[in-house]
Amino acid sequence: MNCMKWLCVCLALCAQYTGAAQTSLGLDSCLVLARRNSPQIRMAENALHAAGLSKSELESTGLPQLGAVMDGIYFPVPPVYGYDPGISNGGEVRGLVTLRQSIYDSGLRGLKSDQIAIDLERLGHERDLAGLDLELAVKQAFFEALRTDAEFALDRESVDQLEAYLGLVQRLYRGGSAGSTDLLRTEIQTSTARLALAKALESSLGAKIALEELV
Numbered sequence: 729m730n731c732m733k734w735l736c737v738c739l740a741l742c743a744q745y746t747g748a749a750q751t752s753l754g755l756d757s758c759l760v761l762a763r764r765n766s767p768q769i770r771m772a773e774n775a776l777h778a779a780g781l782s783k784s785e786l787e788s789t790g791l792p793q794l795g796a797v798m799d800g801i802y803f804p805v806p807p808v809y810g811y812d813p814g815i816s817n818g819g820e821v822r823g824l825v826t827l828r829q830s831i832y833d834s835g836l837r838g839l840k841s842d843q844i845a846i847d848l849e850r851l852g853h854e855r856d857l858a859g860l861d862l863e864l865a866v867k868q869a870f871f872e873a874l875r876t877d878a879e880f881a882l883d884r885e886s887v888d889q890l891e892a893y894l895g896l897v898q899r900l901y902r903g904g905s906a907g908s909t910d911l912l913r914t915e916i917q918t919s920t921a922r923l924a925l926a927k928a929l930e931s932s933l934g935a936k937i938a939l940e941e942l943v
Contacts, residue, residue: 753943755870761943762866763859772855779851783844786837862942869939876932883925890918 753761763769897914900906 755867758866758870758939758943759863762862765943766858766862768858769855769862772851772858776848776851776855779844779847783841783848786840786844866939866942869935869942873932873935873939876928876935880925880928880932883921883928887918887921887925890914890921894918 894914897906897911901908901911
């Protein structure tokens with residue numbers, strides 16, 4: 729009786745998943761969503777973007793560096809130092825523009841550039857490998873969900889047939905046309921099929937959850 733109650737609960741859960749399956753996603757949609765939501769892919773792309781910014785920053789250091797400075801200088805008016813108020817007007821403003829360019833960097837900038845290029849290539853490969861690993865995992869989970877669904881459908885059909893046959897044997901047994909051995913054997917077969925159905929349902933739900941986590 730406890731087994732039957734548990735099976736009824738499982739069947740109710742299965743009915744919910746069957747209703748949701750009508751709006752389920754195809755393999756292509758699952759792959760797109762999984763790639764969009766994957767933390768590994770986002771981390772790899774962020775690292776690749778950061779390396780690209782480092783390369784741009786390093787390249788900018790090879791250009792002449794331009795700087796500007798502006799400050800004020802106060803000159804006292806006559807008769808203290810003899811400056812002309814018409815010229816100084818009590819003070820002057822000084823501006824300075826500088827242009828700096830490194831002549832020799834001992835090859836350090838070139839070495840950094842080569843290292844960043846290697847990092848960019850490595851990070852690009854890591855991103856591609858993460859995408860391939862994710863694609864493989866999604867495909868395996870997707871086909872496993874299809875397989876367990878098909879297995880559950882077959883087991884449910886088998887249980888329906890055995891329950892119908894059990895009802896027939898019970899009627900024949902009550903009418904005296906079937907023996908107790910036939911009835912007992914049919915009941916055992918039906919109970920075994922119900923247990924197999926419950927396990928198939930558990931596998932189906934687990935496969936759907938695994939796919940949902942990836943997506």
